[in-house]
Amino acid sequence: MKQIISFFTFILVLTGCGPETKIKNEEQKAKGPLEVIIENEAYNFYQKNVGVYITENDEIRVLITYAETDVPLMSYAVGFIFKNNNLSEVIMAYIKNGKTYHTADFNLTDNFHIKNYKYDPTTRDLYFEYEGKLFEQLSEVNLNASSITIKGKIDQKNIEKRTESVFHPQIATFSYQNSTFYPVIYLPSRGKDGEWVFHHDFITNSGDRIRFSFDQFTVNSPLLPKQYTFDEKSAKDNITFYKFGGKPRATVYYIIRDEDWIKYSCSGTFTIAEHFAIADYHITKGTFTLQVYDNNNNPLFKTEDGKFVIKQ
Numbered sequence: 001m002k003q004i005i006s007f008f009t010f011i012l013v014l015t016g017c018g019p020e021t022k023i024k025n026e027e028q029k030a031k032g033p034l035e036v037i038i039e040n041e042a043y044n045f046y047q048k049n050v051g052v053y054i055t056e057n058d059e060i061r062v063l064i065t066y067a068e069t070d071v072p073l074m075s076y077a078v079g080f081i082f083k084n085n086n087l088s089e090v091i092m093a094y095i096k097n098g099k100t101y102h103t104a105d106f107n108l109t110d111n112f113h114i115k116n117y118k119y120d121p122t123t124r125d126l127y128f129e130y131e132g133k134l135f136e137q138l139s140e141v142n143l144n145a146s147s148i149t150i151k152g153k154i155d156q157k158n159i160e161k162r163t164e165s166v167f168h169p170q171i172a173t174f175s176y177q178n179s180t181f182y183p184v185i186y187l188p189s190r191g192k193d194g195e196w197v198f199h200h201d202f203i204t205n206s207g208d209r210i211r212f213s214f215d216q217f218t219v220n221s222p223l224l225p226k227q228y229t230f231d232e233k234s235a236k237d238n239i240t241f242y243k244f245g246g247k248p249r250a251t252v253y254y255i256i257r258d259e260d261w262i263k264y265s266c267s268g269t270f271t272i273a274e275h276f277a278i279a280d281y282h283i284t285k286g287t288f289t290l291q292v293y294d295n296n297n298n299p300l301f302k303t304e305d306g307k308f309v310i311k312q
Contacts, residue, residue: 036064036076036152038094043076052126053160059083060119060126062154080130080154087114087205094134094150101134101148102250106260107207111135111248124161129153135250141257143247181210197236200310201256207244209261212270212310213237214284225273225286232265232293241266241292264300265293270308284310 036043043066051063060082067075074096081089090112094101104111112132119126131151138145181202200212215236230238246260270288277283288306293299 036150038076038150039148043074050154050156052154052156053162054124056161056163059088060159062126062156064154082117082119085117085119087117089205090130092134092150093137094148099146100137102137104133104135104248105250105254106203106209106244106246107248108205110207123157124159126154126156126159133248135248137250137252139252141249141251141255143249145249147248181208198312200312202308203244209242209244209256210290211240211242212308213240214272224275225271227269227271229269231267237270239266239268239270239288239290240264241290264295265297267291267293270306281311284308284312 049064049066052061054060060080062080062082063078065077074094076094078092079090080087090103090108092103092112113130115129115131117128129151130153132149133147134150135147136142136145181204196215198214200214201209202212203209213236228237241264242261243264244260245262246257268288268290270286272284272286274285275282286308288308289302289304290306291299291302
C-alpha cells in the first residue's frame, strides 16, 4: 500500500534479495534486544535487523527484517511510518511454511493497535508497543482465510536523521479526522460516452476511501489552473467518499469490491493546478473542497482545505 516503505522493499527482503538479515542457528538461541511474539512464539532480533530514522520532514520510519537460516522457512518484515506522533502507515508481512500473512487491506485500525508511543525530539529516543492480527494473504477474496496474532515493541535511542532525495508521493490530505489518504489503486475505465475515465483511489488506516475520477483531457489541459464543480450526478471529474463495511482480509492486489463499501453522496470542487512529467511518470497536483452527505442526504462533514498529488 502505499508510501515509501514500499512493497518492493518487502518483496526483496522476503525473497532473500534484500540486505543480509539471516540469523545463524546459534544466534537464534541467544536473546536479542528486540522481541516479537507471533502466535505465542518469541523471535529475538538484533540491531542489524532494525532500521529506524527520521526524515527531514519529521516522518519517523521503522523497518525490521528477519529470515531464519539460509533457506527462509520463516521470514518477517514490518514497516511503520509516524507523522506528528500519529501512525500514518504500517505494512507487515510474515511467511512460514509457504503461507504469507499480511496486515489487513482495509480498516487496519480495527485489527492493529499502537500503544505507549513515546518520542523525545531532543534525544530522538523512540518507544512504542504494537499488537494485532495478520491475515493469510491470497490472490482472491476469501473471508474464511486464517489469521495469526502478533505483538512486539520498539525501543530505540538517538535515532538517525536522514535526508532523502526529492520525489512526488501520491497523497491526498484534508482536515477530516486529521486523516491522510494514501494511494491503493489506479483504475482506468470507459464511461457511458465511450471516453476513458481514470480513477485514483486513496485510503486511510481507519477504512475511509476517496476516489478521484478524471478524464484524460482534464489532466492534460493546457489551460491550468482549472476548476471543476461536481455533485452526486457527475459521471466524471468528481470525488467520491466511501467507508469500508466488509470483513477484514489480505489480498495480493488490494481487491476493491463494491459490496464491501458504503458509498456517500458528495459535492464540491477541485482545481488542477499543475500537471507535469518526471521520467516515466505524469504528476497532477491540485486542491479540492468536499461536502459529504449521509444516506438521508444530511451533511456528514465538509472540508475546504483538501490537497492532492496523483502520479500515473
